[in-house]
Amino acid sequence: MVEAVLITDADFDIASEYETLKQAGVGAVVIFSGVVRDNADNPRLVAMTLEHYPGMTEMEISAIIEEAKRRWPVSGVRVIHRVGRLLPEENIVFVGSASAHRQAAFESAAFIMDYLKTKAPFWKKEETEEGANWVDARETDEDALKRWE
Amino acid sequence: MRILYFAWMREHTGCSSEEIQLPEEVETIAELAEYLRGRSAGHEAALRNMKTVRVAVNRRYAQLDSTVSAGDEIAFFPPVTGG
Numbered sequence: 001m002v003e004a005v006l007i008t009d010a011d012f013d014i015a016s017e018y019e020t021l022k023q024a025g026v027g028a029v030v031i032f033s034g035v036v037r038d039n040a041d042n043p044r045l046v047a048m049t050l051e052h053y054p055g056m057t058e059m060e061i062s063a064i065i066e067e068a069k070r071r072w073p074v075s076g077v078r079v080i081h082r083v084g085r086l087l088p089e090e091n092i093v094f095v096g097s098a099s100a101h102r103q104a105a106f107e108s109a110a111f112i113m114d115y116l117k118t119k120a121p122f123w124k125k126e127e128t129e130e131g132a133n134w135v136d137a138r139e140t141d142e143d144a145l146k147r148w149e
Numbered sequence: 150m151r152i153l154y155f156a157w158m159r160e161h162t163g164c165s166s167e168e169i170q171l172p173e174e175v176e177t178i179a180e181l182a183e184y185l186r187g188r189s190a191g192h193e194a195a196l197r198n199m200k201t202v203r204v205a206v207n208r209r210y211a212q213l214d215s216t217v218s219a220g221d222e223i224a225f226f227p228p229v230t231g232g
Binding site for chain 1: 153155156157203205208209210224226227228229230231232
């Protein structure tokens with residue numbers, strides 16, 4: 001079982017993450033990466049700063065991975081989440097899931113991402129030219145969990 | 150007892166963590182929040198509306214009626230916005 005949870009201020013390399021997941025020795029690898037929305041989407045966004053609760057964050061993500069392993073036959077999961085100040089178009093989050101079956105890889109990656117968004121203790125602060133604001137939690141993220149009940 | 154604050158709650162209280170002596174009459178998270186509100190105007194602002202606040206006891210999610218004890222690490226934070 002290839003498994004890792006990494007909270008870091010450094011960028012990650014998607015190609016090498018993919019190679020690591022392939023070493024789980026299976027037929028399917030699904031990768032999700034989240035990116036800071038670029039200027040076309042939010043023209044006033046200068047940067048995004050991410051804060052987290054060290055210790056609890058890793059515990060929550062590990063618990064989500066454990067639940068995913070109970071539900072799907074996954075043989076590899078890697079989750080990376082960046083913290084600190086990020087600029088538009090920088091990588092924020094990586095979730096990779098490997099399995100012998102594509103459906104298990106697709107579904108487990110989506111499950112982990114949905115739960116990460118609503119349970120893992122991270123907070124985003126947006127910097128715009130007018131000032132900085134903490135991002136509000138979205139009900140649509142909470143609603144996304146219903147499909148896994 | 151160690152109390153942690155994150156995101157805008159940290160900005161209101163002016164500290165990311167503080168050590169307090171747990172008063173004997175404080176048994177639950179709700180009572181602890183009430184007690185902490187008395188520490189400063191910033192604490193009052195941060196902990197005024199507990200419906201918008203999430204709580205963890207020893208790094209696990211807890212509820213307003215969860216009990217607290219002297220050696221606990223208690224964290225108050227807004228709903229999470231990672232990913």
